[in-house]
Amino acid sequence: MSDTDQGPETISVLLVDDHQMFAQSLARLLGDEPDIEVLGIVSEAADAVANVAKHAPRVVLVDYQMPGRDGVAIAGDIKAAHPDTMVVMLTGSADDRILLAAIEVGCSGFLTKDRAADEVASAVRAAAAGEALVSPALLARLLPRLNRNYHEIGSDLTDREREILGLLARGWANPVIAKHLHLSVNTIRNYVQSILTKLGAHSKLEAVATGVRERIIDYPVDD
Structure with a gap:
């Protein structure tokens, strides 16, 4: 495939995480991928939506444990203002309560931090393609609990x-x-x-x- 063909396929990513070392590590991993472009790292919850508006990323990775507001609230704000932006929740553990809330606000799924280094690139690609980052077994457990x-x-x-x-x-x-x-x-x-x-x-x-x-x-x- 030529460079011309590859150009439109580049996936732009914004990281929202106040843990700088972790965020920078993910940014380096993603930056090594030829089809992914890291637009920046946002460390303040209050700046998340403004930076999404400024940079127009295809995918936003949002840490759940942000100071001031949790990642679900931030993700909800992003999806409300920019519904075409795909949001992936970064969590310390696969807590059903958090994952359910993430689905409710329109996240594409979640990525646990212990798996992030190995799976972040594939997760970004899947989210950009509109795929669900939730296993069928977990989906079966969570869906019946959605508000109807x-x-x-x-x-x-x-x-x-x-x-x-x-x-x-x-x-x-x-x-x-x-x-x-x-x-x-x-x-x-x-x-x-x-x-x-x-x-x-x-x-x-x-x-x-x-x-x-x-x-x-x-x-x-x-x-």
Whole structure:
């Protein structure tokens, strides 16, 4: 692939973390990746939204334990002001309460700090592509606990789109869904994009969370 082809694929990232050594370490790791550009490190919660507006990153990594405001509140502010920006929560542990709150405000998922060094680049790429950074098993545990309020969102989803949304809720990737439904991966990708558009979602995880919250789909889904 030529440099011209690679250019548009560059993923811009902003780090929101007051632990400078940790943040700088992640920035160096990401900076070594040819398809990722680190735009900067924000150490103050109050500056997060302004810096997202200034730098327009595709992905923001937000530490949960920020002074003044926690990462969920910061992520919620970012998503409210810039819904197309993908936010990944950095946590010290996989606490269900934190992860559920992160899903509720529109995060693409989470990355625990003990795995960050090994997985941060792949997590950024997945978030940029709209993928859910939550394992199917964890998704199954968290989704039934989402707040559920019906607002008639998604009433224009087709039967096929509802079916695919249900399969996304199982944590299935596009190729798995394509094989199951005997359709091409491109067709599934188009269906997923239509689902996101109709639900006003910006990632698969946000679409699934909206689907469960608004009672468009039930969870768990029986095989």
